[in-house]
Amino acid sequence: MRLASGHVAVQLEGEELAKIQRDFEGYRKGLVRLAPGGWVLPAPYPKYADKLYNTKFRETDVVIMTYPKCGTTWTQEVVWTMRNNPNLDHPKASAPISVRSPFIDSDMLMAMGKEGSTSLMSEFLKGVVPDPDPNEGIALQLTAHTPDPRTIKTHLPFSLMTPDLLDTTKVIYVARNPKDVVLSFLHHTRFMKNISYVGSLEQFVDYFVNDQLIYGPYWEHLREAWPRRDHPNMHFVFYEDMKADPMAELRKLNHFLGTDLTEEQLEKIVQYTSFEEMKKHEQDALQGKNMATFVNEEVVKKDGGFYRKGEAGGWKDRLTDMQAAKIDAWTKKNTLDLGINFKYSI
Numbered sequence: 133m134r135l136a137s138g139h140v141a142v143q144l145e146g147e148e149l150a151k152i153q154r155d156f157e158g159y160r161k162g163l164v165r166l167a168p169g170g171w172v173l174p175a176p177y178p179k180y181a182d183k184l185y186n187t188k189f190r191e192t193d194v195v196i197m198t199y200p201k202c203g204t205t206w207t208q209e210v211v212w213t214m215r216n217n218p219n220l221d222h223p224k225a226s227a228p229i230s231v232r233s234p235f236i237d238s239d240m241l242m243a244m245g246k247e248g249s250t251s252l253m254s255e256f257l258k259g260v261v262p263d264p265d266p267n268e269g270i271a272l273q274l275t276a277h278t279p280d281p282r283t284i285k286t287h288l289p290f291s292l293m294t295p296d297l298l299d300t301t302k303v304i305y306v307a308r309n310p311k312d313v314v315l316s317f318l319h320h321t322r323f324m325k326n327i328s329y330v331g332s333l334e335q336f337v338d339y340f341v342n343d344q345l346i347y348g349p350y351w352e353h354l355r356e357a358w359p360r361r362d363h364p365n366m367h368f369v370f371y372e373d374m375k376a377d378p379m380a381e382l383r384k385l386n387h388f389l390g391t392d393l394t395e396e397q398l399e400k401i402v403q404y405t406s407f408e409e410m411k412k413h414e415q416d417a418l419q420g421k422n423m424a425t426f427v428n429e430e431v432v433k434k435d436g437g438f439y440r441k442g443e444a445g446g447w448k449d450r451l452t453d454m455q456a457a458k459i460d461a462w463t464k465k466n467t468l469d470l471g472i473n474f475k476y477s478i
């Protein structure tokens with residue numbers, strides 16, 4: 133199937149799909165791979181692809197673009213708060229981040245799960261979208277009806293979004309060390325019921341470096357973003373820098389976003405968006421009666437939920453030397469031409 137972006141989407145099949153579906157029990161509907169780029173996405177992606185590609189953004193929008201598990205939610209909360217809640221007194225600040233800051237390409241993920249998850253998400257549309265149509269993509273409708281200034285999340289790479297994105301809109305790209313990403317992603321795929329990964333860490337590392345995980349190839353995602361780093365509408369954030377000195381990163385964001393917040397406001401936002409604070413809010417959400425529709429509660433009890441560890445460098449305790457070496461070799465191969473100042477070059 134040819135898409136408006138010029139890519140061709142082909143369903144995964146044969147032994148590759150059979151193996152993936154044994155390890156990812158939630159992928160009953162399968163996956164597609166796009167050419168060029170090799171992008172792996174949930175099977176329902178083509179249904180939404182052209183709408184996503186043709187979405188026009190506004191000058192007042194900020195798009196947060198990342199490969200999964202790079203600290204998207206943290207950055208969303210920081211940016212949404214800086215723009216909408218600088219004095220921490222917004223009456224709707226405790227609403228889920230996915231309602232305040234829509235995840236534009238999440239319809240295909242919801243369509244992978246049981247029907248219940250879509251109807252539960254439809255609840256979010258009530259009061260936001262005047263005449264919601266669940267068939268038209270909940271996240272797409274939520275995005276369209278979110279009042280300005282919108283802070284929009286996407287895991288899609290540049291080539292699957294409108295080509296004039298940076299001409300009109302500010303983009304914040306968040307990157308994270310792939311050795312921490314792989315562990316965070318492993319956890320995510322285990323506790324999210326619409327994925328339900330049941331394989332080993334060893335196999336998961338192989339899926340990662342073989343570019344078979346959704347939204348990958350990881351390096352292709354970064355390689356599309358990195359050359360755009362000096363564009364005036366583009367801002368790069370590294371998870372490790374946010375961890376090491378959040379105040380310095382918020383100052384840079386303050387400049388990039390033109391939010392003009394004081395040092396005192398920024399300090400309060402650093403506190404408000406710390407791992408510990410954000411985790412507290414998640415605990416309230418996880419106790420919500422509908423959470424069992426989305427998450428495997430046993431995994432959450434044992435290993436945590438969306439807020440797992442919130443560390444940089446945690447891979448040193450979990451990956452074997454062989455696994456780390458495999459990721460390093462793959463990193464080296466993919467970063468040779470990214471430039472000597474690229475953070476994860478080895």
Ligand code: A3P
Pocket residue numbers: 198199200201202203204205206312315316317319405406407408410438439440441442443
């Ligand atoms: P870990 O699984 O390593 O703990 P995303 O939002 O892109 O899915 O990324 C999730 C990762 O960001 C998780 O990493 C999560 O714990 C971490 N994270 C979320 N909020 C954070 C915060 N306020 N400070 C530090 N890390 C945070």
